[in-house]
Amino acid sequence: MGMRFEQDGIGAAALRLLAGTGSVIALLAAWEVLARAGVVSEFLLPRFSDVVGRIWEDALGGVLFVQIGLTVWRAVLGFALAGLVGIVVGVVMARNRGANWFFDPIVSIGFPSPKIAFLPVFILWFGLDDSSKVLMTVFAAVFPVIVATAAGTEGVDKYLIWSARNAGASERDILHEIVLPAALPQIMTGLQVALPISLIITIVSEMVMGGEGLGGNMIQAGRFADSLGVFAGIVQIAIAGYVLIKGMEILRRRLLAWHQETQQISTF
Numbered sequence: 575m576g577m578r579f580e581q582d583g584i585g586a587a588a589l590r591l592l593a594g595t596g597s598v599i600a601l602l603a604a605w606e607v608l609a610r611a612g613v614v615s616e617f618l619l620p621r622f623s624d625v626v627g628r629i630w631e632d633a634l635g636g637v638l639f640v641q642i643g644l645t646v647w648r649a650v651l652g653f654a655l656a657g658l659v660g661i662v663v664g665v666v667m668a669r670n671r672g673a674n675w676f677f678d679p680i681v682s683i684g685f686p687s688p689k690i691a692f693l694p695v696f697i698l699w700f701g702l703d704d705s706s707k708v709l710m711t712v713f714a715a716v717f718p719v720i721v722a723t724a725a726g727t728e729g730v731d732k733y734l735i736w737s738a739r740n741a742g743a744s745e746r747d748i749l750h751e752i753v754l755p756a757a758l759p760q761i762m763t764g765l766q767v768a769l770p771i772s773l774i775i776t777i778v779s780e781m782v783m784g785g786e787g788l789g790g791n792m793i794q795a796g797r798f799a800d801s802l803g804v805f806a807g808i809v810q811i812a813i814a815g816y817v818l819i820k821g822m823e824i825l826r827r828r829l830l831a832w833h834q835e836t837q838q839i840s841t842f
Contacts, residue, residue: 602622605619605621605622606621606622606623609621609622616801617799617801618801619805620801620802620805624802625802625805625806625809626809628802628803628806629806629809629810632806638810640786641786641787641788641791641810642788642810642814644786644787644788645773645776645777645780645787645788645789645811645814646773646814646818648704648707648708648711648776648779648780648787649711649772649773649775649776649777649818650772650818651708651711652707652708652709652710652711652712652715652772652775652776653711653715653765653768653769653772655708655712656711656712656713656714656715656716656719656768656772657715657719657765657768659712659716659719660715660716660717660718660719660720660722660723660764660768661719661723661761663677663716663720663723664719664720664721664722664723664724664726664727664761664764665723665724665727665749665753665754665757667681667720667724668723668724668725668727668728669727669749669753674724677720681717681720681721684717685717685718685720685721689710689713689714689717689775690714690775690778692710692713693710693778693779693782696709696710696713697782697783702783702784702785703785706779706783707776707779707780707783710775710779711772711775711776711779714771714772714775715768715769715771715772715775716768718764718767718768718771719761719764719765719767719768720764721764722760722761722763722764722765722767723757723760723761723764725760726756726757726758726759726760726761726764727753727757729756729757729760730752730753730756730757731756734752734756735748735752735753738751738752758829758830759830762825762826762829762830765822766819766822766823766826769818769819769822770815770818770819773811773814773815773818776789777789777811780793781793788807788810788811788814789807791803791807792804792807792808795807
């Protein structure tokens, strides 16, 4: 009986994995079939198997890990700084009228604006090195964190805060013990929105500014008509983005293990 349940569990896990990756597998299979059939030229659409071979060669030569490492480092550093600044500003906006009066117009204008349009400004101010790329990422990713944090903080039950104050709790204790835990689900949502933005802006910055990294490597490959290099970069970016997003989902489940949303997911 125990063996049957274990096999059923393995089978269910395999079905979930297939359901989650079936569309990607189908897309890659169609890519390989179309390329082999010669529907388009091999230069415009190289075989997926050849792209994998190119990635393998880069991995053996160590180039792959350098390019991915630099891009992920810049994206994660910019994301972390954006998260820190965004959470602080969002909490202050929600709990201080003066701060809200000052920051709200800036956020209202900055949030919907195309942040990548400011890239030339960051190049003029900070040059073409890593600091410019990271700061550009911070600027682009901070707004969703601010908005989500402010909304989550404002939505905290006021009766909980009043009760804590009547019980003698300090404002610092209220912030750490009540406000931040209650706002954490929305804060995490803002961070989950900011993470892919961070990766996208980092790659675009590398493409424009040049240098090492996935974005710069792809532009370099395009300049030399290296079709395999361009498509290898696309696959590498997709893998890096998938790993980062899935890692963020795991972190959310761990941080919100006490929350109702995690308990509902675990019951399915």
